[in-house]
Amino acid sequence: MTVQIISRDGEPEYAVLPWGEYQALMQAAGRQEHAEPAAAQPVNALKPSLEQLQALREAKGLSPEALARSVGISPHYLAMIERGERRPDAAILRSLAWTLGLEGWS
Incomplete structure (x- = not known):
């Protein structure tokens, strides 16, 4: 087997x-x-957009500092991602999805 x-x-x-x-x-x-x-449903149909990151974080009851620490980035960088000023790489997207309990982002 x-x-x-x-x-x-x-x-x-x-x-x-x-x-x-x-x-x-x-x-x-x-x-x-x-x-x-x-x-299975198409994967894109199940994924929230990255623009919803702040709302997803707040829905989980996570502070920006706690989410940033769990993902391994600075709170400042997380704030730039939430404002749409930065696009995180694939590893950070996977970590964010894991921490927030999402299917994943690519």
């Missing part, structure tokens, strides 16, 4: 395996699954 383990903070959180192996595992467990996974 080919399994990929995804960890968070050093602890295993998810196991990913090929669809055929998943079906075989479910069948062995006595559960019948659908033949194909359900079609």
Whole structure:
């Protein structure tokens, strides 16, 4: 069986395996699954825009300092992102999405 383990903070959180192996595992467990996974919505339809960053941060109850610290940037840089003066790189976008519990930005 080919399994990929995804960890968070050093602890295993998810196991990913090929669809055929998943079906075989479910069948062995006595559960019948659908033949194909359900079609997902387009990723862009699920993502809020970066212009909503301040509102998303406030909805989570995070101060600018707390969000900046968790992402690894300065509060000043976060303020420039929230005002639309800077476009963060992909790593910062992923970290912001992770911290805010979003699907992600690219």
